[in-house]
Amino acid sequence: MAAMLEVEHLCAGYGTPVVKDISFSVEGGELVGLLGRNGSGKTTLLRSLTGSAKVTGGRVLLDGEDWGRLSHRQRACRVALMPQRPQLLPGLRAREVLEMGRYPWTGPLRPAGEEGRKRVDQAARQFGLEELLDTDCAALSEGQRQMVHLGRAVVQDAPVLLLDEPNSALDFYNTQLLFQTVGGLIRTQRKAGLVVLHDPALALTWCRRLLLLRQGELVGEVCPAQAGEAEIQAVLRRIYPDICVKRDKDSGAYWCGLAENGEK
Numbered sequence: 001m002a003a004m005l006e007v008e009h010l011c012a013g014y015g016t017p018v019v020k021d022i023s024f025s026v027e028g029g030e031l032v033g034l035l036g037r038n039g040s041g042k043t044t045l046l047r048s049l050t051g052s053a054k055v056t057g058g059r060v061l062l063d064g065e066d067w068g069r070l071s072h073r074q075r076a077c078r079v080a081l082m083p084q085r086p087q088l089l090p091g092l093r094a095r096e097v098l099e100m101g102r103y104p105w106t107g108p109l110r111p112a113g114e115e116g117r118k119r120v121d122q123a124a125r126q127f128g129l130e131e132l133l134d135t136d137c138a139a140l141s142e143g144q145r146q147m148v149h150l151g152r153a154v155v156q157d158a159p160v161l162l163l164d165e166p167n168s169a170l171d172f173y174n175t176q177l178l179f180q181t182v183g184g185l186i187r188t189q190r191k192a193g194l195v196v197l198h199d200p201a202l203a204l205t206w207c208r209r210l211l212l213l214r215q216g217e218l219v220g221e222v223c224p225a226q227a228g229e230a231e232i233q234a235v236l237r238r239i240y241p242d243i244c245v246k247r248d249k250d251s252g253a254y255w256c257g258l259a260e261n262g263e264k
């Protein structure tokens with residue numbers, strides 16, 4: 001059976017190559033973490049999967065279908081992206097931003113319909129947005145706005161969900177809510193999830209596999225449930241030299257930090 005998302009020898013960039021010959025796949029039901037230093041090409045990789053960064057080589061298959069042969073609208077029904085810096089659309093209330101998630105299905109600026117309203121209300125409940133639905137997004141805090149855009153991506157209900165640093169402005173509680181809720185959706189609805197994260201401990205806790213990107217190339221992959229501390233640490237050192245990884249035997253919680261001078 002084909003993976004929900006298959007990326008084969010993908011190259012992408014902005015005139016100059018950024019993503020270089022990357023291949024990986026994500027199965028339905030799997031949340032995969034994408035880690036890499038600043039500027040390593042994570043956002044470009046995600047943007048190339050939605051058509052907003054130019055693909056210059058390779059191919060992408062969505063549940064076996066060639067992405068390149070799909071229209072923009074067909075792609076948007078299959079791939080939802082929560083961008084790193086969502087555009088601020090002045091005058092739009094949170095409810096209207098959530099409803100934008102239905103546009104690939106209904107057509108732009110069309111009413112959400114009963115199914116759409118149900119999904120918007122459900123996302124508002126799931127992400128604690130009910131009190132904010134009538135607020136102008138310009139009047140929301142950074143973290144509140146990030147939760148609205150997370151809700152919009154979920155309302156889009158695509159089988160592939162791409163999240164670009166979705167917790168960068170979130171407090172501890174909303175970060176847990178994000179991973180519990182999105183993790184649950186991915187498992188129960190067999191979606192393929194790919195999430196860019198900067199916190200390796202968070203990625204080790206919530207993601208089934210981690211992919212490591214360095215200067216536009218995939219340089220490692222690790223599955224936390226199948227690897228011990230030493231193996232995880234060795235793989236993570238390909239992008240974070242001197243990182244130390246510890247796993248608490250009782251709770252299973254991960255701790256990551258940098259080695260002190262001389263400690264390896």
Ligand SMILES: Nc1ncnc2c1ncn2[C@@H]1O[C@H](COP(=O)(O)OP(=O)(O)OP(=O)(O)O)[C@@H](O)[C@H]1O
Nearest residue numbers: 013014018036037038039040041042043044045084
């Ligand atoms: N619109 C653009 N035009 C030209 N070059 C770009 C553009 N966006 C990004 N780049 C370049 O592509 C490279 C990768 O950037 P990208 O945003 O994909 O990295 P990233 O891994 O997501 O970084 P960060 O962790 O800082 O968000 C960088 O060298 C950056 O300067």
